[in-house]
Amino acid sequence: MSLEAPRILLLSDTNTANATALLRKKIKGSVIQEIPYNQIPVLLIQEDHTIWSNHYDLLIWWCREEAIKGFTINELSFFFERISGKADFSLWVGFGMGSQNPVDQFELKQLHRLYELNALLVTHCMANPVQRFYVPEDFLTEKNKTAKHSADLWYLTKTLWHKTVYERLAEVTCVIIHQLKGGAVKLVVSDLDDTLWGGIVGDDGWEHLALGGHNAIGEAFSDVQEILLNWKSRGVLLAVVSKNEEQTALEAIKKHPEMKIKEQDLVGWKINWKDKAENIAALAKELNIGLQHILFLDDNPAERERVRLALPEVYVPDLPSNKLEVPYFLKQLSQLPLLNRISEEDKQRAELYRQEQARKQDCALHGSMEDWIRSLEMKITFRPLTTDNLMRATQLLNKTNQMNLRTRRMGEQELLRWAQEKGNEFYTVSVEDKFGSAGLTGLLGMRKESESLILEDFVLSCRVMGRQVEACMITFAIKTAAKQGLKKIIAELIPTAKNNPCKELFNRLCDDCNELTFTWEVGDKHSYPEGIKIVEEPC
């Protein structure tokens, strides 16, 4: 599948020139396959039609009931199943609950048929995660609500829907293509003024922002915040990037009584006068999240365009200019698969980042690093590798780059075999403190060689770096060597483009070093830092 030039099949029984033009405009490089006018029945019947000789990234079905009048529900069920296999993802637009043909004498049995058809599509989508169902009304906005069917457009061009309806379809399609490119959203970065609340906090003051209360705009922004919190409950992280004075903006977040998103709901923020693209890139780096997993919300078209240009991987939807439409627009995004594929680990990430924010704030309250470490009430657990922790250990081994001594990459079974070999020991390191548990965040692989213990793997997640976990791991290795009557610990670093932090750490902690070889004498002089509880689980 080449998503640089996604292939989209648009199945409709009406003129789709407007829809196609808008899809091409929104999804650069896309190849849109339209079908000849009034050819739906032929396409459904002819499995060997040339149109089916291609496989598509996305199929969009948007037909009137008139186009499939002659088919029974059973026949259509068969056809829908078959054609959905021709694309990686299908978007089905259901049948409007009323005849769109002015000469039709609409009767109850026709209404029943429309219900049946929509039920068929819904059932089809429920059984298949790569199918989505919409009703035409999902693409209506305040702007096009009254003009959805334009008699002029129909009689002059056989276009059924107003162009703005197709504009919304193109936006939804754009999100699906982004998701198909592997860009499931993990982090939503939002602007503040006129995006999370109405008004400019720097000019108006937090007391005068439009948020909640008996005010149409305020109510809409309150709903926007609720939708974002709903996304958060599904595991998506929330952050803020805004051009404002940080203190002024944070004061609004803390003090405005109608603020639903609280400071603790945010994993980070960059509130300053710098370029927003630069701030988003910095946040992504800090949070260790790929740019393709970021969705950026901003009311200002110029800021959106700037971010799109500077960071093309970030998904930047065009928010409706009418503030009252924004909650409906976000609701449409909510229905997309974009937010649906979130793992348990992703869900925990928000909690871990929240803990990290609390830790940073707590650190600032302490005079020295030692005092702060002591106050954290840390507990570090060394646990031998077993089948229970094998999966997470393998993941950590294979994805950690910075604090990684030799950057060995191994599969689960290979790692387990190595750990079970005579003379080898492999431990996982779990860290928790008064703010919560960081889980399994370190690995220590050791190999006995003559009178020395060789460090084969020293891996630590950046999540817990700088809290003396590193020193505890070295002390643990020394104590392990002592128990076996060995005299030395030796670590030979294999340098990579990314593991310089590991080299610097070993230079700082070792007894002796020679280029990339670091040694420690086994003896009593190494002990665990004060105030950290160490738990060593037996093999």
Add this chain to the structure above:
Amino acid sequence: MSEKMYFYAMITKDIILNYLFRAAEEFNTMQEEDEQLELRADEVLFSRAGFTQAGKLDSMGLVNFLVTLDELLDREEETVGLHFDISEVLEQKETALKDMNALADFIVSKNSKK
């Protein structure tokens, strides 16, 4: 004379041109860059035999533009009820759609006869 009738009596080409430009701005948001209309009175709308300059719009684009204009006129309080009939414009496209100027003239003439 009611306030609205007074307005139609006073309707000028400049006022209509202003609406045409606003409709063009709205229309342009959905167009590719090379298919966008310039906000000029002599902007040619439609290519026809006999027109000296090529227009930006094909027949589909033309209908889209006229629908956008129709909606704008319907939306604005001061022009609600202003006579504007897309099929009438298309029937006389040789004259009415030569350029923005011609379209403005056409709309003014239709309303001055009211």
